[in-house]
Amino acid sequence: MGFLGRDIISIGDLSRSEIDEVLRSARRLIPVAEGSRRSDVLRGQLLALGFFEPSTRTRLSFETAMLRLGGQVITIADPLSSSVAKGETLSDTVRMLSSYADALVIRHPNEGASRLAAQVSDKPVINAGDGAGQHPTQTLLDLATMQERFETLHGLKVVLMGDLRYGRTVHSLARALALFGTELVLASPPTLRMPESVRRELDQSGIRVTEESELGRAVRDADVLYVTRIQKERFGDLAEYARVSASYRLDPSLLGQVKPKFIVMHPLPRVAEIPPEVDSSPHAAYFRQAFLAVPVRMALLSLILTGKVPVPGRG
């Protein structure tokens, strides 16, 4: 299946080779994302961003991606000031947006909202996060970050740390990594372990999956540490939350024992999981990860709106 006009709702909608195509295209677009080269392949195209839940980072990176390729955007950034606040259904708002724009990006607090939007819209829809549901472009940029560092994902040892139970984006990432044949180490507090159903899927995929609650041991011969936030809401007891979150904080001294190319990733925003001392370490990859959101989203927009990715010119 080609990309032109396609909805991107869940990472599971993409095959391994399609993911590869997005990642390859994103790499080619890095100079455009940095502003050192220009492109206007999306000139004349209009992207509608329906953000029914605030998310500055994701919204700005989609806007940047579209503008850097010469396209334009219209945005619902604040649902409280829009017709949504007056009780309009998502279906009606999406119908309107799809009659204005050439493609839609939807962020919504309810799971399945983007799937519904894609049904209602006659223009392609990209899911930018639906509640505790899917966030496929996050997974793509996570993969892009690892691939930029290591060339091939096959055989990498990736430690997933933090809330592996409720964080559905970490489930999508784990499934995608399984497609690429990485090894996974799961490091979570006992109450926030990866759900059985996901665990079973990973085991069936044939990759090696182990659990290791002691972080020092987990990272020693790992290539990637992927840190996720542990949310207060998941704990009935605040003392318990304080204890668990303290033990799932990255101790900078651990970085003294890791492999040379080892990287620390985080979807951001971080709270206390990664102390600021780590930022200046050559192992810190989370700001690069945040930047790669732009070329990855550029690649996807270009593929969906034109069916291809431009070879950026000079200037």
Added chain:
Amino acid sequence: MRDLKVSPIRNGTVIDHIRNGLALEVLRILGVEGLGKDSTISVAVHVRSQRMGWKDIVKVENMELSPQKANAIALISPSATISIIQDYKVREKRPVDLPDRLVGLLRCPNPNCITNQGEPVESEFEVIRRKPLALKCLYCERDLEDFIPHLAPGASGTRGNGG
């Protein structure tokens, strides 16, 4: 015909081989309100069966089963069989057969699912495993393995999906 536990009917539908104890659920699915004034429903609970040990049977006079109701019955009791009785004879007998997609039949148990927010959309589930039966919401992608509490009220939706 030898072992009829209730009086024979001239025209109607027999739902046999219902998993023991679920006859009342089947009645709920059929919805007595919608029946004509000359329809009688008879129910036999805890009947001996060679095939399944114990079973329930429901017989309804002068009623044809909609595909959607047949789907709902298939969901709670895949062993059920449906016989169409015409003029005291079995005209047609078939096992219930669940289609791969179920539209409007169940409410998604995830309260945060977009299908539970008053949007003009019917729920839609996909069969991801048949034995034991497991479904997945096509919107929020949650799995569902326990169906009776989630049958949509009056799962009599007009959109049958084969079956």
